[in-house]
Amino acid sequence: MPNGILVVTEYADERFRRSAYEVVSEGRRLANQLNTPLSAVVLGSDVLAAAAELKHYGADRVLVCDAPELRDFDSDRFTSILFDIVTTRQPRIVLFSASIRDKQLATRxxxxxxxxxxxxxxxxxxxxxxxxxxxxxYGSKLIARVAIEGSPQIAVLxxxxxxxxxxxxxxxxERxxxxxxxxxxxxxEKKPSASKLDLTEADVVVSGGRGMGGPDFSVLERLAGLLGGAIGATRSAVDEGWRPHADQVGxxxxxxxxxxxxxxxxSGAVQHMAGMGLSGCIVAINTDPDAPIFRYADYGIIGSLFDLVPAITQEIERRREVK
Amino acid sequence: MNVVVLLKQVPDTESLIEINAAADGIKAENLKWIMNPYDELAVEEAIRIREKRASGKVTVLSFGPERATTAIRTALAMGADEGVLINDPALGKTDPMLTAKVLAAALKTLPFDLVVAGQRAVDDDSYSVPSAVAEYLGIPMIGMVVRQEINAGTIRCEQSLQDGTAVVEADLPALLTTQRGLNQPRYASLPNIMKAKKKPLETRNLAAIGLDAAQFGPGALKTRILSLAFPPQRKVCKMIPGETAEEKSARLVQALHEEAGVL
Incomplete structure (x- = not known):
């Protein structure tokens, strides 16, 4: 009889991804409801000490595979280890976080x-x-309730x-x-990006579109930097070559x-909304009062982003200094 | 060098999506259907691989209803050589894992050295089919490829990772998925659209690819849509008034602090 919940966490560049804590926490919530134990899996090299950290998010047991050959992600190796763990321990639910890596792992x-x-x-x-x-x-146009059949039930958050x-x-x-x-x-060869902050994990995203008029995103970078956020871009800004594809939201x-x-x-094309429509709070800055983005935003300002973004940055700095 | 492209027909991303009466699917009528945008990159890359070697064949493989032939024809007009549609009246609803099983079974009947697929389909956004196909076929998979080069039975790719890129290598046969930046898909010219009408496009049922339709009934689904709904409406946008940029900014930052609580 399958029992327990297993969560797979991602440890990369000597730290857990933030989403690792989220997935362990959600596992804890479900484990409490089902009154079943929660195990978290960590695969990596020199991870034994760091793995204990997951106990603070409610893991009853942290399963660690620690070996030099697990330092870099390898789909075959990681899938085979997880398959062995799942078939031996027979959890009823397995949770992953939806990173590029773990979407592939979960599917395999x-x-x-x-x-x-x-x-x-x-x-x-x-x-x-x-x-x-x-x-x-359908590009965030619909929300589906989905039943997960079979055992274990696998969900990628x-x-x-x-x-x-x-x-x-x-x-x-446990090793x-x-x-x-x-x-x-x-x-x-691995080529790490200049920014350590991943767009999908950032609390704040400052994005630019066609209105940027060119590759100079420095006004957005200053605001994002101040807020510890990441830079995003629309498809047209990426197509113009102003930003790398990795920055595209949509x-x-x-x-x-x-x-x-x-x-x-x-402007707020539906394809862009598909990538950010579920954000907590949306602020839109646009010179065009009829831009569709204002239909989705929580706060809108009409005006030039080149005047407004620096002014917003300055205002946040001013408030911080007052404190 | 034979390349098979996995292709899905999806609603145009501009489409207004409506929910059916049972609220477990969308209304398929009155929709404009297109080739999944990531699959356009796959078709383009496959054609470039064939053009570079001036040998081999590009086969486009799709699993879907009859209307999916339109998307296959588009790929043929771009320059693919042959199309295969898997369509079986015995099949009802499907899910990503079932789709992957069907595609993997079809691939076993086609000669290929490389499979190219879009990293995800923009309708169900499940990201699952390519990885599952590779798993079922027992071939290596390289995801989110932005550049590839084939040399004597080996493919070397640059792929997008969460925080950067990596260069990796695998022996063929292998499966790769496309990421934006890989190429700029070509448009089909009018003469090529005409020519594509004469290219082979075959529809096969499950039996023809060695599958038993009885095992693909509703009980075989691993994920089932219980209901569909529209996302909750966002509140009406508050337009921030003010004469100057400074004034507007001060009001916005105050609202973000005090109302929204996000700063």
Whole structure:
């Protein structure tokens, strides 16, 4: 009889992704409702000490596979280890966070197990024994309630949506032995991006569109820097070559849900809304009072972003100095 | 070098999406259907691989209803050589894992050295089909590719990661998924649209790819849509008044602090 909840966390560049805490916290919430134990899995190199941190988010047990060959992500190796862990421990629910890496891992695991999978979930609920997921479809135009069939039930949670909450937990850390599978995809070179802050995990995203008029995003960068946020861009800004593709927010880019989204010189095409419509608070700055973005925004300012964004930055700085 | 492109037809991203009477699907009528944007990149890349070698074939494979032939024809007009549509009247609803099983079974009947797929389809946004297909076929998968090069049975790719890019390599056969930036898909010219009408496009049922339709009934679904709804309406936008940029900014920052609580 499957029992327990297993959450898979992502440890990269000597730290947990923020979404790791979110997924453990959501696992804790479900484990309390089902009165079942919660285990968190960490795969990496030199992770044993850091792994204990997950106890503070409610993991009853932290399962650690620690080996030099797990330092870099390898889809084959990681899938095979997770498959072994899941088939040995038989959890009823497995949770992942929807990073590029773990979307792939979760899918391969589901295929191997012939299990059900719900991707990019924005809510989870238990109806009796069954896990029901909420997820957006059709470019965030619709919200679906989805039943996950089979066992285990696998859900992949959208980052920045589920709250991370620390709790007292008397968990333990268990080292798990594993057989390293052959890596069929060989890593030749890694090129880290200049910014350590991932767009999908940022609390604040300051985005620019066609209204930027060119590749100079420095006014947005100053505001984002002050707020500890990340820079986003519309498809047209990316197509113009003003920003890298990695910055694109929208239906053919990243889907973000920060607490604050500042849309600068963005008209508000539906394809862009698909990538940021679920943000907590949306501020739109545009010279065109009829821009569709004002239909979706919480706060709108009509005017030039080149006047307004520096003024907003200055105002936030001023307030901070007063404090 | 034979390349198979996995293709999905999706509603135009501009479309107004309506929910059906049972609230478990969308109204398919009156929609404009297009090739999934990420699959356009896949078709383009496959054609470029064939053009570079001046040998081999690009086959476009889709699993979907009859109307999906329009999207396949578009790919043929771009320059793909052949199309295969898997369509079986016995099939009702599907889900990403089931779709992947069907595509993997179809791929076993086609010669290929490389499979190219869009990283996700912009209708169900499930991101699952390519990884699951690779898993079912037992071939390596490289996701979110922005650049690739093939040399003597090996493919080297640059791929997008969460925080940067990586260069990786795998032996063929392999599957890769596309990321924006890989290429600029070409438009089909009018003569090529005409030519595409004569290119082979075959529809096959499940039996033809060695699958038993009885195992693809409603009970086979691993994820089931219980209901669809529109997202909650956002509140009406508050326009910030003011004469100068400073005045407006002060009001906005105050509102973000005191009302929204986000600063």
């Amino acid at each position: 695991l589901a295929a191997k197990l012939d299990a059900g999978l719900a991707m990019e979930c924005t809510g989870l609920a238990l109806e009796g024994e069954k896990l029901i997921a909420t997820r957006s479809m 959208r980052p920045n949506v589920f709250p991370a909450a620390t709790v007292e937990s008397a968990g333990d850390v 798990v032995e594993f057989k390293p599978a052959d890596a069929r995809v060989r890593l030749i 239906q053919t880019g990243k889907v973000v849900s920060p607490k604050l989204y500042v849309a600068c010189g963005i």
